[in-house]
Amino acid sequence: xxxxxxxxxxxxxxxxxxxxxxxxxxxIIYITAILAIPQSWRGKIVTLLIxxxxxxxxxxxxxxxxxxxxxxxxxxxxxxxxxxPQEYIASKMIxxxxxxxxxxxxxxxxxxxxxxxxxxxxxxxxxMIFTLLGMIVAVKIESLNQFILWTVPFEIIGFGxxxxxxxxxxxxxFQYYPANICINMVAGRLPGGLKIVILCIFIAIxxxxxxxxxxxxxxxLGGAKL
Amino acid sequence: MITVNNLNYSYTDKPxxxxxxxxxxxxxxxxxxxxxxxxxxxxxxxxxxxxxxxxGQVQVHGVECKKHKKDFYxxxxxxxxxSTMYEKLTARExxxxxxxxxxxxxxxxxGLLEKMGLAQDADKRVSEYSKGMKARLxxxxxxxxxxxxxxxxxxxxxxxxxxxxxxxxxxxxxxAKGKTILLTTHNMQDATELCDRVAFIVGGQIMALDSPxxxxxxxxxxxxxxxxxxxxxxxxxxxxxxxxxxxxxQMLIHDNRLLSIHSSEPxxxxxxxxxxxxxxx
Numbered sequence: 001x002x003x004x005x006x007x008x009x010x011x012x013x014x015x016x017x018x019x020x021x022x023x024x025x026x027x028i029i030y031i032t033a034i035l036a037i038p039q040s041w042r043g044k045i046v047t048l049l050i051x052x053x054x055x056x057x058x059x060x061x062x063x064x065x066x067x068x069x070x071x072x073x074x075x076x077x078x079x080x081x082x083x084x085p086q087e088y089i090a091s092k093m094i095x096x097x098x099x100x101x102x103x104x105x106x107x108x109x110x111x112x113x114x115x116x117x118x119x120x121x122x123x124x125x126x127x128m129i130f131t132l133l134g135m136i137v138a139v140k141i142e143s144l145n146q147f148i149l150w151t152v153p154f155e156i157i158g159f160g161x162x163x164x165x166x167x168x169x170x171x172x173x174f175q176y177y178p179a180n181i182c183i184n185m186v187a188g189r190l191p192g193g194l195k196i197v198i199l200c201i202f203i204a205i206x207x208x209x210x211x212x213x214x215x216x217x218x219x220x221l222g223g224a225k226l
Numbered sequence: 227m228i229t230v231n232n233l234n235y236s237y238t239d240k241p242x243x244x245x246x247x248x249x250x251x252x253x254x255x256x257x258x259x260x261x262x263x264x265x266x267x268x269x270x271x272x273x274x275x276x277x278x279x280x281x282g283q284v285q286v287h288g289v290e291c292k293k294h295k296k297d298f299y300x301x302x303x304x305x306x307x308x309s310t311m312y313e314k315l316t317a318r319e320x321x322x323x324x325x326x327x328x329x330x331x332x333x334x335x336x337g338l339l340e341k342m343g344l345a346q347d348a349d350k351r352v353s354e355y356s357k358g359m360k361a362r363l364x365x366x367x368x369x370x371x372x373x374x375x376x377x378x379x380x381x382x383x384x385x386x387x388x389x390x391x392x393x394x395x396x397x398x399x400x401x402a403k404g405k406t407i408l409l410t411t412h413n414m415q416d417a418t419e420l421c422d423r424v425a426f427i428v429g430g431q432i433m434a435l436d437s438p439x440x441x442x443x444x445x446x447x448x449x450x451x452x453x454x455x456x457x458x459x460x461x462x463x464x465x466x467x468x469x470x471x472x473x474x475x476q477m478l479i480h481d482n483r484l485l486s487i488h489s490s491e492p493x494x495x496x497x498x499x500x501x502x503x504x505x506x507x
Contacts, residue, residue: 072312080274219277
């Protein structure tokens with residue numbers, strides 16, 4: 001019950017702060033651009049677009065959300081409320097994934113992509129990974145510039161092998177790389193059981209790290225600065 | 227309600243909170259007074275379970291703060307000195323959201339907004355609120371889930387005299403309902419008026435702990451100042467407990483020549499400076 005309220009609150013926050021409006025505009029631009037490119041190019045470009053924008057934007061959304069909550073000191077209230085760090089993170093993860101899913105499905109439908117369920121799952125899992133990475137980085141920083149700088153290595157590690165893989169530059173070991181598993185799903189290919197397990201373990205580890213970071217951030221709020 | 231025994235806490239190698247012990251009973255307003263950096267906020271964070279790595283015993287509602295579960299906060303309301311609201315949401319939206327995070331049924335948001343004089347502005351964004359309006363809204367947020375313990379940090383800061391009075395009346399109303407209130411303030415007048423007991427905190431230590439009345443009476447000699455006309459206006463001061471031996475005063479009273487006479491006592495601020503050697507800045 002509390003979780004539902006928390007998610008509803010996060011969605012309202014994201015709507016009021018213009019996240020939905022921004023992505024409505026971007027989706028229209030993306031769809032227009034996709035419809036303008038030749039049919040033969042669309043498959044890989046749409047996969048790359050969906051993988052690299054709606055879900056991966058979770059990282060930047062988290063930066064913006066946590067910085068806003070820090071600057072407006074809302075985190076002080078949340079830290080002394082019955083909300084647990086797990087609930088706080090899960091709510092952000094779910095609400096941001098929802099935007100990613102809406103945008104990804106809209107683009108995929110416009111581009112005539114098949115396997116929408118697998119694509120949707122891939123989008124949500126990618127979004128969760130990047131949201132958690134964004135959360136881990138965001139709790140440590142104080143400004144948006146700092147955040148953008150800190151996310152560069154995560155972007156290279158996250159996107160690099162996946163993009164290479166999509167365009168045929170492949171190393172056998174990279175087929176088990178979480179980002180590559182995700183981009184495969186966004187492309188509409190169902191991964192094997194082992195790959196799903198790897199993805200789940202990876203997300204669980206990131207969730208644990210994010211939980212520790214959030215708890216540390218809550219403990220640092222207010223009080224003496226030494 | 228609150229028991230603190232031999233509390234020690236440090237952010238670094240140097241001790242910050244040193245050997246604090248005190249108890250706060252149910253229905254008591256307990257004030258923490260001290261200059262900035264004295265350890266008041268740290269103490270409040272320990273009491274609200276946000277800093278678990280302390281030494282000693284700190285119990286709130288019978289729960290050791292370092293071992294609390296999250297439902298610990300169902301019975302604690304914290305009013306921060308600064309606004310802690312989503313600025314782009316309206317006051318009503320903020321209150322609806324924060325109250326939804328508790329299991330307990332929320333108090334009437336409309337009623338509290340009305341009481342604090344914010345009903346007309348309930349649908350305004352918080353970013354459009356003045357400092358005083360934000361302070362009142364923050365206070366409402368702390369009350370929404372009807373907590374047994376209220377931690378108030380400078381609740382009257384930024385309020386005009388009318389709203390200052392309104393806020394103090396609301397605090398006393400909560401006390402009358404049996405709520406325990408921890409009040410952190412620089413404002414000695416508020417502390418004198420509201421607190422049953424106050425602790426003077428300097429350098430992470432409690433330097434004095436008693437009721438404001440006892441602190442004032444124990445340290446300060448009350449005096450009587452009187453004025454009369456004699457080659458211009460004259461003024462003299464004598465200790466209240468020596469008033470019967472002041473011959474000049476006796477004579478002025480006898481001759482009905484006094485222009486004015488009033489007694490005065492030291493303020494809590496004077497006592498604070500006297501005990502700690504520090505001003506409350």
